[in-house]
Amino acid sequence: MTNSTSSSQSTDPSDTSPEASLPRRLSLLQGTALNMIDMVGIGPFVVLPLVIKTIGGPQFLWAWVLGAVVSLIDAFVWAELGAAFPQAGGSYNFLKIAYGERKWGRLMSFLYVWQTMIQAPLVLASGAIGFSQYASYLLPLDDWQRKLVSGGVVLVIIALLYRKIDSIGRIGLVMWGAVLLTLGWIIVGGLTNARIPVGEVVTSMGSVSGGLLAAGLGQASVKTIYCYLGYYNVCHLGGEIRQPARNIPASMFISIVGIAVLYLLMNISVVSVVPWQQAQQSEFIVSTFVETLYGPEAARLATVLVLVVAFSSLFAVLLGYSRVPYAAAADGRFFRIFARLHPTRQFPYVSLLVLGGLGFAFSLLFRLGDVITAILAMRILVQFIGQAVGLLRLRQRRRAGGAAITFPFRMPLYPLPVLLAIGVWAFIFISTGLEFMLSGLLVSALGIVAFLVSAVVQKQWPFER
Structure with a gap:
């Protein structure tokens, strides 16, 4: 079993791992x-109308609240594991360590990398x-032109990431500024120019029936959770984070709380200007919102700012996921070619190019509505539920004295x-629907x-001699 103390302090120059x-x-x-630019991509701007339509009423805000609650609860699991095992690859290492590196951990970590090779390019x-x-x-596009644009965006992202991590961190801060500027404009513009009183908007969302909670809210929350995914991106970059025992948990909770507040204010702002009955029919809700307030220019x-935000998110997505096959290959549990680092720039260029290349191909083949729910359904069992159960196993083994594990971050009210x-x-998985549940399985x-x-x-196990 890997010792968590050595994992979290792997900055010794003599370390050859x-x-x-x-x-x-x-x-x-x-x-x-x-984290935040990973979370805020094109998602909230295209999902907002879909959530309203799924709920079929002004209570749609509860789906965004539930998405934030799910993310916060799950972040406690990520925080304990990320602080204890700050290594490149995130869930790959968590699953491998939690289930035992010689047997079941080999299967669970393999399944995670297997899914990553499919779902990471789908996310991209x-x-x-x-x-x-x-x-x-901005410019009416037919189907093939849209595919040309989406494929071109992926290629530009690959080119931007083909560099040292130092400059990537600086690029990330610039993109983060674009995210805050865009959401800030929407929020301030709507709240200061409300056509429908904000108090009336909030009051109309104040009650939620049991039937709504059991049906529409679950389906709508599948879409809002998609917009929160990425709060754990820092765990994929665990091997490149300074003071990981402190910074990994802190960055996740700051990201979730900050983005939840921005999402809730954005939703209230939009429907205080564009009535929810109209908003649910809009394909470009932010553009419609701003046009209503300030005109077409x-x-x-x-719209340009929304595209900058979407571009920024893709940048963070491919950056984080490119470390997963690298970590598995460097560990000897995936194709060795993925373990190669660029000889001068020190980043996993093979992993970056392969995932980016698949993302390019998928962007030409699929439609947005076909992948959002499938992405979530594919990940729940192995990654989210799998590593939560794995943390229970690690805690139990630690109490039994069977593993030298320390947890720099300890969640309150465990378990x-x-x-x-x-x-x-499990509730969200069921809410994805039978078709997507079966595709994930x-x-x-x-x-x-x-x-x-x-x-x-x-x-090798289970066929080792």
């Missing part, structure tokens, strides 16, 4: 910025497709947050088959 090859140069501010593609759809507000400027996280993720099943084939060829 893969983690020693990744310099710890990202500060708390930079890590938080990369979803943002790029949303980018091209919003771009059509301002709406075009707002209640972990049990809540498991229950809420199918990906996992194919991953198990691939793992067993690999184990037979390499004569």
Whole structure:
């Protein structure tokens, strides 16, 4: 079992582990910025009307509240694991360590990397497709032109990430500024020019029935949680974060609270200007909102800012996920070619190019509506529920004296947050619907088959001699 103390202090120059090859140069501010630009992509600007339509009434704000609550509860799990094991790859390492590196941990970590090779490019593609759809507000685009734009965006992202982590941190801060500027403009503009009194808007959302909670709210929350995903991006960059025991948990909680406040204010602001009955029909809700307040020229400027935010999110997404296959390969549990670092710039360039290339291909093949729910359904069982159960296992082994593990961050009221996280993720998984549940299970099943084939060829567990 890996000792967490050594994991969190892997800055010794004599250390020859893969983690020693990744310099710890990202500060708390930079890590938080990369988290937040990952979370705020094109998602909230295209999902807002879908959430209103799914709820079918003014109570849609509760779906955004539930998304924030789910993220906060789950962040306690990520915080304990991220602070204890600050390594590149995030969940890959958490699952491997929690379930045992020699047996079941090999399967769980393999399944996570297997899913990452599929769902990470899908996440990248979803943002790029949303980018091209919003771009059509500025210049009408037909289908092939939208695909050309989405594919081009992915290629530019790859080019920007093909550099040292130092400059990436600085680029991330600039993009973070664009995120705050865009959301700030929407919030201030709507609240200071409300056509519908803000108090009336909030009051109309104040009650939620049991039937709504059981049905529409669950389905709508699938979409809002998609907009919060990314609060754990800092864990994927764990091997490059300064003072990880402090900065990893802090960056996640700051990101979630900050983004939740911005999302809630943005929603209230928008529907105080554009009635929810009209907003649910808008394909470009932010552009419609700004045009209502300031006219078409301002709406075009707002659309440009939305595209900058979407672009910034794709930047953070590919940055974080490119470290996952690298970590697995450096650990000897994935194709060795993914462990290669650029000879002069010290970043996992093979992993970056492969995931980016798949994202480019997927952006040409799929539509936005086809991937948002599938992305979430694919990840819940192995990643979110899997590592929550894994934390319970680690805590139990530590109490039994079977593992030398320290947890620099300890969640309050343990194990209640972990049990809540498991229950809420199970509810969200069911809310994705039968089709997407089956697709998620199918990906996992194919991953198990691939793992067993690999184990037979390499004569490893469960076929070791």
